[in-house]
Amino acid sequence: MPTSYRDGDNGAAGPGPGQKIATANRYTRNNRLLEGMRFFAFDSFEGFPELKADDVHSQFRTGGRAFSLQQFHSHIQKIGVPEGSVTAVPGWFSASLAPGQDADRLVPDASLAVAWVDCDLYESTRDALPFVFRKLRPGGLVIFDDWYCFEGHPMKGEQRAVRELLEDDPAVVLVPFHRFGWHGTSFIFHHSDDPIPGGRGIAAC
Ligand SMILES: C[S@@+](CC[C@H](N)C(=O)[O-])C[C@H]1O[C@@H](n2cnc3c(N)ncnc32)[C@H](O)[C@@H]1O
Numbered sequence: 667m668p669t670s671y672r673d674g675d676n677g678a679a680g681p682g683p684g685q686k687i688a689t690a691n692r693y694t695r696n697n698r699l700l701e702g703m704r705f706f707a708f709d710s711f712e713g714f715p716e717l718k719a720d721d722v723h724s725q726f727r728t729g730g731r732a733f734s735l736q737q738f739h740s741h742i743q744k745i746g747v748p749e750g751s752v753t754a755v756p757g758w759f760s761a762s763l764a765p766g767q768d769a770d771r772l773v774p775d776a777s778l779a780v781a782w783v784d785c786d787l788y789e790s791t792r793d794a795l796p797f798v799f800r801k802l803r804p805g806g807l808v809i810f811d812d813w814y815c816f817e818g819h820p821m822k823g824e825q826r827a828v829r830e831l832l833e834d835d836p837a838v839v840l841v842p843f844h845r846f847g848w849h850g851t852s853f854i855f856h857h858s859d860d861p862i863p864g865g866r867g868i869a870a871c
Pocket residue numbers: 679680681682683684685686687708709710711712713714715731732733757758759760784785786787789790793
């Protein structure tokens with residue numbers, strides 16, 4: 667995590683057992699970036715929701731990847747995250763990340779330095795993204811863990827959800843940043859009151 671991300675908080679949508687949020691927490695502590703930084707984990711803690719037709723894939727099943735809230739907390743503590751340093755918000759994104767809910771009150775608008783979206787499915791990403799885009803600060807980093815799931819199909823999974831959200835809000839600008847592994851990519855987030863020509867937020871891909 668670059669030092670420019672020290673100003674702001676850290677949120678993960680779909681943290682599962684918490685491996686990645688624990689790594690981010692450890693990194694910020696080891697590099698003395700932690701002061702004032704908060705960590706949030708948003709998850710059903712019941713695994714995947716009922717799969718809609720567009721998300722059917724041999725790797726996913728309803729209830730798959732389920733880690734209870736208790737398992738999440740004991741796992742991140744076991745791998746070195748001090749108790750109380752991650753705020754977990756349980757619930758299905760369609761409800762838990764809606765305006766006026768606890769998550770909305772906990773995380774001020776335009777305050778997140780890093781948002782890690784790791785919920786694999788199109789429907790789930792579609793539900794999470796309005797919150798993510800509302801909460802990211804300008805210049806913040808949005809990481810998509812599953813960008814190349816569904817064999818990299820641009821009209822499936824996270825790619826489809828992002829494409830649609832950018833059509834809904836042409837003022838969102840995503841600047842391609844860094845790819846990782848076979849599966850993930852990231853963007854630097856900006857929000858412009860002057861929509862970029864063509865109304866598509868991805869500057870290049
Ligand atoms: C692949 S797992 C994440 C693995 C995790 N990042 C790790 O580091 O081990 C996907 C997570 O997304 C959550 N999830 C998927 N769709 C969701 C939704 N619509 N609402 C809430 N949580 C969801 C699941 O419960 C699961 O924990």
